[in-house]
Amino acid sequence: MSLLEVKDLNINLGEFHLRDVSLTVEKNNYLTIIGPTGAGKSVLLEVIAGFYPIKSGKITLAGRNITALPPENRGMSIVYQDFMLFPHLNVFDNIAFGLRKKALSRAEIEREVRTISRELRIDQLLHRKPKTLSGGEQQRVAIARALVIRPKMLLMDEPFSALDEKTREKLRSMVKKAVKDYSTTVIHVTHDFEDVFSLANRVAVMKDGRIVQEGTPEEIFCKPTSDFVADFVGTNFFHGRVLESSNITTISIGNIAIYTTEVAEPGAEVTLSVRPEAIILTRELGMYSARNVLPARVVKVKKRGHVLWLTLDVEGLTLRAVITLNAAELLGIKEGVKLYIMFKASSVRVIG
């Protein structure tokens, strides 16, 4: 039995809505929900938490129907992007807030607060007021406050987006450990794929109030089931016809042929996906083990963080590749430059 089962959920909040959302989460899973702004990710989280009454659908937690249960009886705690620490309470009282609703002695509360504070390294801050803390510290307090009650499920709504990259990195590893130590099941809404790669073992992609794909990170990133998901996760995407399929499959796309190790029916129309990071660039041709080697022209160069995203024109086909700044310098990458791209036949996925 799954820990959480959401079935055919519908809600309309004017600006946001959910349509026929069904989702299951197993115990101790870490599910991230990704999708464009306005897809309904946060609404889904808040509906699971019980903040909005739903029009139709059913939510089951550990076999119990909780659809009509008020949030205080669901045993799920929530962490928001903007911390939401109670400003009139100090750090200790913020963390102890949920514990005080339980039948615990003063000493037990004290012990629980100390344990989680050590885990998240905020034990030096317990007497401070929230507004005197840095963003990273505030979010650790908020996570401690949510985890300390040992919730059946921890819900996080873009918990790291208000923090800088370095703090984010640090918090990810702390959360990873804490979630494991408290054996918590997590649903984490994010727009940062780094959260997915470093924390999640399940991913759901949302669009227009629907879940369009749900699976392991590998499935989402390497086998997107729709153009939308492929676009959203940034993978390259082609439609072609299978020419032949023996020990290697050849697929014709426009005037080029692409080789894949996946098996396909000759004559069939197929969709292929190649991850941008699987594409290797070279200025001169030589002997390579990669089966797919094609001439390309750099159309657009865009810097994003520590990497460059290139838009390439390959015999009339548009393709995206990602390379490091160093590699770009070495190869003299700029708009208009002609070079060759290559990728292994095993990097080409047939996705439909």
Next chain:
Amino acid sequence: MERLSFRLFTIFIALLFALFLFAAITTLFLIPKPNEIIESIKSEEMAYSLKLSLVTASISTLLVMLFGIPIGYALSRFDFYGKSAVKSILDLPMAFPELVLGLALLLLFGRTTFGGALNSLGINVVFTKLGIIVAQFFTALPYTARVIYTAFESISKRYELVARSLGYGEFETFRKVTLPMARSGLFASTIIAFARSVGTFGSVLILAGGSYMNTEILPVTLYLNISYGNIGMAITSGIMLIIVSFTAILIFERLEGSKNVSVRG
């Protein structure tokens, strides 16, 4: 050049008005002779009026807060049938002359079956001290509810959602999270409620009647004595009104300050 003179013009207007207002207030303290004021303060009428003002305004303030907090909270947090109607009706008295509000209350309590029913229960509002409180309550509540509404609006609903998810019910969340967070706004509202109640004149005059040593509160004393040409008493009641309002603000700010939060914070 044109810009500079426009700038000087606006500053000039601001200074001019402030000067006039300040001069008017100072005159209040400078014109009367000190012994006249002392005589007036010692008078039985002034003592009666001051005491009645303080008692009625305090009771009204308490009632206004007891009603204003739920009203402000409901308007800020919940969607319900008739919400926009409630909002518009609450806004009415601000554009409504106080005298007309008094007249409306007089008719409600004096000329309708509702008023008659209250009367038969022994509750007499018209031309009584109870009428003073009713008039003050109806005058001050719309203003106060609006300030309380703003105070609740400034608190993100997510604080309450977090508390709910941590096991607290609706009312507990209100008590443990929303109320403490709204504290400075509620203190400010209390001052506004009190200041409005103490200063209410028109509606009190019509509903409770401005009868000498009976329903005579400070603004009524001022009015009655101006009518008699008794300038000393009139000015003294004016000064009393100002002192009462400022003392209230000081006391509230002291109370609030002792808890380390400023009213305007």
